[in-house]
Amino acid sequence: MIDVVGFLISWLTLLGIYAILALTLNFESGTSGVTNFGKVFFYGLGAYVGATLTVYLFLLLNGVDVSKTPPYDVSGIVLLGELAGKNPALNLGLLALSLATAFLVAGVIGYLLSYPIIRVGPAFVGFTLLSTGELFRIFLQHYEPVGGSRGLMSIPGPFSWVPQPRLREVLFLALVLAVLAATYLVMDRLTNSPLGRTLRAVRDDEVAALCMGKHVPKLKATVLFIGSGFSGVAGVLLAYYLTSVNPDMFVPAVTFNVWAMIILGGMGNLRGALLGASIFTFIDRALSFVTPQLGVTVISPDYVRGFAVGLVMVLVLLYRPQGLLPEGRVETVAWEELGGGASG
């Protein structure tokens, strides 16, 4: 018997997390023309900041000496599991703290990282961010306080004090969807604001925007701050959802997935990003439900899926570059007053 509700919950949770990434990438790359090939870096950074903060503070506040029982150790993991459901206020407090810290850390690092790359072309920007992500992964693999290549496990989720597993999942889903809604609102307001219009100008012609007196580097740095901050938040949600993080979760393939989502959905269109995220995460979930039933196959379904991601990117760019939902016009107040919003 297929667990339809379970499938829906897991799909929507994953969709929520990926949609945040897709929305922010759409803002960075679709609206502002910052070719961010290092999405996974900020995502992973957020996940690790959230996870590390949670496990260490959780143990410390429960009176455990982390220098003797570090959270990445077996004894630490067992202890985390035992203490997880004891104190709801602590769990929720750590959630709020992690979200805020991850937003700030990822955002500030995104802002700083923009310094070497704001003056050079898209190739340099994309490549530098891509390799930052890879180096971050190498660093994590060798850095023992965050568990090295094993990563951190048994991260106490915000709702682990709820006894019923199904209710816990639903509550977490609600949290993810709330964050997604907030992200959508912020991105929607930003794209339709004067800032959003300036960013489109920068995307279409940097030199022209510069000549019109727009401070292009500052704008790009701002974009990276906002986009990276929200990606960090998505990372925290992922860490809580899976209750574990390890370096191999943050490979460049994650970035390509998000790129494929916004290309299929339509660059520069927020609803397109949501649509693209829904399609890809649905296929992802469906495959993970179907794959065990296939048994042993010559070719791993994972490879076929990865191949399809690349193929979709190339085909959409070749035959439908605007994506499923083309970029619409900017909704200004004046436009709405003219009544054009209804027909357009």
Next chain:
Amino acid sequence: MLPGYPYSILNFFQYTFFYILFSIPLTLSYRNTKVINFAHANFISYGIYTAVFLNGLLGNTSLALACLAAFAVGGSIALVNHLLVFRPLEKRGASMSLIMIASMGLWIMYNYALYMLADIAHYYTLKNFISYGRIVYADVPEVELLGLRLQQSFVAGGLAALVLVASLYLFLEKTTLGKAMRAVADNPVLAEISGIPRNTIVNLTWLIAGGAAAVGGAIWTSFSGTVTPTSADAMILQVFTVSFIGGLVSLLRTGLGAVAIAFIENVGIAALNTYFGVPISFRPFLTFVTLLTILIAFPPLGAAGGLPFRFRSRKVRAE
């Protein structure tokens, strides 16, 4: 005496040869076609796997044959990419970023296609192609020089790098077609107006770029302990950094970049390891720091669509 001698020095030369073989084609392809090709790593990995499949499926032990086959495979992949993806996009007037994103899509496709090929080959032969050991070739000698044993990959890599550099120099400086190629690199529109067959030049560029990088990949199989379908991806930081040192336009500076990065990665990390105990696995960080330094101190302005000036408030002095 330099730290890590003699291995750090031998590796320095070895990596210089490889970076020349990998990065000069990248610079060449960008300056002639204006396509930022993220799928460049595929040329290398397909070169590697051409040699691996020839060895594992057909029992080939000739590196010369493997290199020839790799050239054909890499060159044709590059041509197919150009004809089916890059040219249609260019014709439609797609922006440089869009073409770059398409090349990233191609990169993913080829990568997973290689995994699938390795899976299929494994199914039929029961050999492990996902992680393939070093290949010993029969037609390349190992050379003793000053008491040091130079591996097969050293001899072959040195020879191939020399051939690539010499033939490119002779081709670009001495032949009419080569001069036409330089003209296309300098100003495609003007070159076309002057009657230079730009399409032919671009096709030829892709053939050379893909082929030469793949030859480097084939030689890599005689050097690396194990090769995997992601071996080439692990090198793109170095390969792109070397090309970025050349500003994606200058072949000479790309060659110098290859020397510099090979030096930093081998002698530099050996020194840091000896004196400060930095683990060897941190060598990519040195390259990354170099990359950031170049971007901050000598940004390749105007190249690849960047802003054509630096942001620095210079006060105009009243004379």
